[in-house]
Amino acid sequence: MPNSNRYQMPDPSIQLTDELIMRHIDRGSRVIDLGCGDGRLMQRLHDEIGCDVMGVEVEQSNIVAVIERGLPAIACDLNEGLVDIPNNSFDFAVLSQTLQQVRNPKRLLLEMLRVAKRALVVVPNFGHWRVRLEVLRRGRTPITQTLPYEWYETPNLHFMSMRDFRDLMDGIGLRIVKESPIIKGRSVDQLLGANLRADSAFYLLERDPTRQITDAADLPKR
Amino acid sequence: MSAPLQEEPISDTRSAEIVQTQFVDLFQSPNVLKFANGETLSPVRVAYETYGTLNSDASNAIFICHALTGDAHAAGIHSTTDRKPGWWDNFIGPGKGIDTSKYFVICANVLGGCQGTTGPGCVNPETGKRFCLTFPFLTIRDVVTVHSELVRHLGIRQLLAVVGGSLGGMQVLEWAILFPDQLKAAVVLASAPNLSAQGIAFNAVGRRAIYADPGFANGDYYDSEGPRYGLALARMVAHITYLSEDSIELKFGRRLQDSDQFAFSMQKETEFQIESYLHYQGKRFVQRFDANSYLYLTRMMDYFDLAEGFASLEAALAQTKARFLVASYDTDWLFPTSQSRELVSALLHVRRHVSFVELRCPFGHDSFLIDIDPLAALVSPFLDRAFDAASV
Numbered sequence: 113m114p115n116s117n118r119y120q121m122p123d124p125s126i127q128l129t130d131e132l133i134m135r136h137i138d139r140g141s142r143v144i145d146l147g148c149g150d151g152r153l154m155q156r157l158h159d160e161i162g163c164d165v166m167g168v169e170v171e172q173s174n175i176v177a178v179i180e181r182g183l184p185a186i187a188c189d190l191n192e193g194l195v196d197i198p199n200n201s202f203d204f205a206v207l208s209q210t211l212q213q214v215r216n217p218k219r220l221l222l223e224m225l226r227v228a229k230r231a232l233v234v235v236p237n238f239g240h241w242r243v244r245l246e247v248l249r250r251g252r253t254p255i256t257q258t259l260p261y262e263w264y265e266t267p268n269l270h271f272m273s274m275r276d277f278r279d280l281m282d283g284i285g286l287r288i289v290k291e292s293p294i295i296k297g298r299s300v301d302q303l304l305g306a307n308l309r310a311d312s313a314f315y316l317l318e319r320d321p322t323r324q325i326t327d328a329a330d331l332p333k334r
Numbered sequence: 335m336s337a338p339l340q341e342e343p344i345s346d347t348r349s350a351e352i353v354q355t356q357f358v359d360l361f362q363s364p365n366v367l368k369f370a371n372g373e374t375l376s377p378v379r380v381a382y383e384t385y386g387t388l389n390s391d392a393s394n395a396i397f398i399c400h401a402l403t404g405d406a407h408a409a410g411i412h413s414t415t416d417r418k419p420g421w422w423d424n425f426i427g428p429g430k431g432i433d434t435s436k437y438f439v440i441c442a443n444v445l446g447g448c449q450g451t452t453g454p455g456c457v458n459p460e461t462g463k464r465f466c467l468t469f470p471f472l473t474i475r476d477v478v479t480v481h482s483e484l485v486r487h488l489g490i491r492q493l494l495a496v497v498g499g500s501l502g503g504m505q506v507l508e509w510a511i512l513f514p515d516q517l518k519a520a521v522v523l524a525s526a527p528n529l530s531a532q533g534i535a536f537n538a539v540g541r542r543a544i545y546a547d548p549g550f551a552n553g554d555y556y557d558s559e560g561p562r563y564g565l566a567l568a569r570m571v572a573h574i575t576y577l578s579e580d581s582i583e584l585k586f587g588r589r590l591q592d593s594d595q596f597a598f599s600m601q602k603e604t605e606f607q608i609e610s611y612l613h614y615q616g617k618r619f620v621q622r623f624d625a626n627s628y629l630y631l632t633r634m635m636d637y638f639d640l641a642e643g644f645a646s647l648e649a650a651l652a653q654t655k656a657r658f659l660v661a662s663y664d665t666d667w668l669f670p671t672s673q674s675r676e677l678v679s680a681l682l683h684v685r686r687h688v689s690f691v692e693l694r695c696p697f698g699h700d701s702f703l704i705d706i707d708p709l710a711a712l713v714s715p716f717l718d719r720a721f722d723a724a725s726v
Contacts, residue, residue, distance in 0.1 A: 172691055176711055179689050182719035186690040196675050198683040
């Protein structure tokens with residue numbers, strides 16, 4: 113078990129990320145929720161802002177839970193990409209607190225913006241000063257609050273900072289429309305030294321209109 | 335489709351409801367049935383069963399499409415002495431996956447079949463002789479046209495759902511594009527928008543076995559034994575495609591039938607348990623199925639292509655108005671998951687409400703008839719929500 117005085121990165125609450133995501137989705141749009149769980153967010157998007165929603169899940173029990181809400185969901189492992197989802201079939205693709213857990217985050221981000229015009233992601237910021245201090249002082253890898261796993265069993269495969277994330281966006285031709293650092297359970301529009309102080313960040317992304325859409329088939333396989 | 339593996343426990347018939355197959359003559363002159371190829375038929379006798387009660391506004395009806403060799407007897411028993419209930423009795427009944435205490439369920443034998451609905455073994459009223467191979471060439475469209483007419487005859491304007499596995503799933507798909515206003519929901523299990531080349535290959539072997547049997551007599555065999563060896567062989571081959579490597583291994587392995595030593599004799603035809611099982615399946619099939627129907631229905635299955643007559647599969651599915659539930663099985667190599675995914679992808683392309691799951695089950699293509707609990711967990715809420723949505 114992780115020792116108690118080790119720094120644990122706080123995860124933004126479901127409530128907060130749901131609110132953040134809902135705020136950036138236009139009423140009545142078509143939304144695909146990647147890793148939709150039991151369809152909680154889908155239900156809100158559908159009921160509160162009249163969205164046409166679809167869920168993607170790997171767990172069958174979750175798909176049944178979504179069907180029980182009267183909403184649609186399809187089985188798909190995000191590690192395999194979104195091969196069944198046609199180009200441009202959604203207005204928004206949502207991925208909350210999962211990007212660091214997929215095998216190829218770059219590929220999935222490109223896939224999200226192949227199937228949707230805009231993507232919303234919430235990712236942990238491993239550039240937080242406490243993480244840095246932990247590494248520097250104790251030489252220990254960071255862990256997160258809701259996922260207090262040791263390095264050998266953590267589902268978090270990738271440790272990225274906000275700066276790393278921006279670099280990747282530049283590199284693959286995705287535009288950051290909005291970046292909201294999340295600090296101590298609140299999202300803020302501006303934060304001085306965000307890469308040091310934010311524990312997570314919310315991003316609204318879109319395709320660089322000057323670049324061509326990448327087909328699923330063109331993407332490197334696992 | 336086939337019966338579950340031989341040793342599979344037969345579901346308890348004690349609680350099963352007693353049902354009767356009913357018959358109706360549809361397409362009476364002048365409203366003759368026009369086949370897709372232009373030929374006509376009148377009248378068409380349809381064998382069907384119903385379970386549960388139709389509600390006052392006829393909004394709770396579900397139609398079950400059976401697979402290749404199924405029949406109208408989907409649930410319940412015909413008499414208290416019946417050893418076996420209907421072929422999907424584990425799925426259809428009070429409190430079951432398709433709950434007949436809530437829904438009114440209809441199942442009919444397909445056109446061209448041999449279990450009560452007009453088919454090649456029936457007498458052609460125009461000639462007074464059996465149709466044999468003069469029966470009109472059949473497509474899934476024709477089968478669905480007859481089902482659809484039956485639903486109208488029963489006074490149902492719109493079905494809550496059409497449900498089917500395998501060839502039954504193909505009928506569901508055809509129905510959804512041919513009569514889109516007649517169904518609210520479509521459940522497509524272990525099926526595909528067309529039969530794979532591998533599936534056609536196995537059907538071809540089955541038909542060849544029938545044709546090559548001297549008893550076939552060009553389809554005019556009803557006064558004799560008929561092509562019983564050919565038909566049994568066709569069934570043996572087909573039956574293998576309904577199983578999986580795992581299920582055969584699990585159930586039979588390399589075990590011998592009645593000895594623990596090889597007989598080293600060419601006279602002994604059934605040395606291994608799997609051999610004996612296939613022989614048994616073949617023999618039993620001949621007792622209940624007509625070779626001409628088998629020829630017509632397998633050919634119909636080969637020809638089926640949902641996209642035919644449209645620019646693409648997407649364009650075909652753009653005709654649909656129903657919400658969809660699609661499920662495949664991981665060990666099904668006759669209707670592999672990739673074909674269900676292709677269907678789902680095309681449905682998403684035309685922005686339909688679609689849910690999809692690949693179920694894990696070792697029983698291959700036959701899983702949809704055997705492993706009912708996970709299927710019920712999926713289908714039951716799907717139907718309930720479709721019903722809620724319909725009654726708003």
